[in-house]
Structures are given as structure tokens and as C-alpha cells.
Amino acid sequence: MVTSISTGVIEVSDVLVALSDFGCTTACVADVDGDGMVGVNDILDVLAQFGVPCQ
Numbered sequence: 001m002v003t004s005i006s007t008g009v010i011e012v013s014d015v016l017v018a019l020s021d022f023g024c025t026t027a028c029v030a031d032v033d034g035d036g037m038v039g040v041n042d043i044l045d046v047l048a049q050f051g052v053p054c055q
């Protein structure tokens with residue numbers, strides 16, 4: 001499940017966090033798909049959920 005990184009809704013700041021964390025491989029805050037690293041899939045997940053309220 002994709003959850004907002006900073007607020008209750010996926011928004012620009014979450015996309016920016018995901019982008020700034022791109023390539024991260026340990027303790028990644030932007031690892032939204034839970035595979036242990038931040039890659040293209042995480043960015044796409046964040047973008048796919050953009051503007052959607054999440055828990």
C-alpha cells in the first residue's frame with residue numbers, strides 16, 4: 001500500500017521526496033513498494049497515487 005511520505009495525501013512534496021531519495025538502498029523513506037530500495041517503480045507508485053487521500 002502506498003502511503004504519503006509527509007502528509008495525509010500524496011502531493012508534490014511526496015514526489016519530491018521520492019525523487020530526492022532515488023537510488024537509496026537502506027532505510028529509504030520513499031520506498032513505497034517495500035522492495036528495499038528506491039527506484040522507478042517507487043516514483044511511478046507515488047505518481048499513480050498523486051492527489052489520492054491515503055492512510
Ligand SMILES: [Ca+2]
Pocket residue numbers: 030031032033034035036037038039041042
Ligand atoms: Ca521500492
